[in-house]
């Protein structure tokens with residue numbers, strides 16, 4: 001579904017060129033959930049922006065569904081760390097935003113919007129404005145908005161990292177449930193080993209300066225996954241060991 005072939009990214013930094021990513025080869029299968037994990041600054045967000053078509057790679061090629069990525073695509077949604085809702089629009093009309101942007105017929109998506117809001121526990125909040133909602137509720141709205149037009153691919157850049165620990169665990173549980181019910185291809189950037197272990201089919205571990213793909217790890221852990229279950233925690237420990245193991249004499 002998604003193919004990165006020898007992708008490298010160099011930015012013109014103020015103090016000279018910054019090599020953010022080097023030699024990234026990665027394939028994400030249809031309906032596969034891949035978590036990208038690594039330390040701050042190792043190029044995770046850059047990787048996602050490249051796949052989204054928001055940035056052309058310095059080197060290498062990226063394909064989605066066999067087509068080269070040259071600009072943002074309608075069948076790819078992007079979810080950010082902050083909900084970025086329009087403050088003057090109700091919950092429902094925020095969820096419906098992509099339908100308007102893409103010029104799709106509103107009527108045929110309204111039921112779907114209600115269904116999604118129900119799925120994330122926001123039934124009855126359709127007419128509220130974003131400021132009347134907690135941060136976790138706003139991010140749930142943002143999740144519905146990125147699902148409304150049934151994108152083939154969801155790119156998620158640390159979508160739960162601004163939330164408190166409990167809400168974060170709740171939301172990753174909800175995302176897991178949605179992915180079990182309606183699977184799609186997801187690339188999910190996170191700092192959190194717990195999130196990766198609950199959600200991912202496969203984890204891509206990046207190492208910094210420049211960001212390289214150190215390893216991809218298959219998570220053969222039965223779903224639904226719940227933190228605290230021995231096999232889930234064991235997978236978490238293995239992933240954490242890999243993240244903290246030295247690379248080329250330095251820390252990962």
Ligand SMILES: Nc1ncnc2c1ncn2[C@@H]1O[C@H](COP(=O)(O)OP(=O)(O)OP(=O)(O)O)[C@@H](O)[C@H]1O
Pocket residue numbers: 011012013018019020038039040041042043044045046047
């Ligand atoms: N537009 C830019 N211009 C110059 N350098 C950039 C630009 N965007 C990113 N970088 C640099 O590229 C490297 C990777 O940044 P990126 O934001 O992709 O990392 P990250 O792994 O997502 O970090 P974090 O986990 O802290 O969000 C960093 O060294 C960053 O300073």
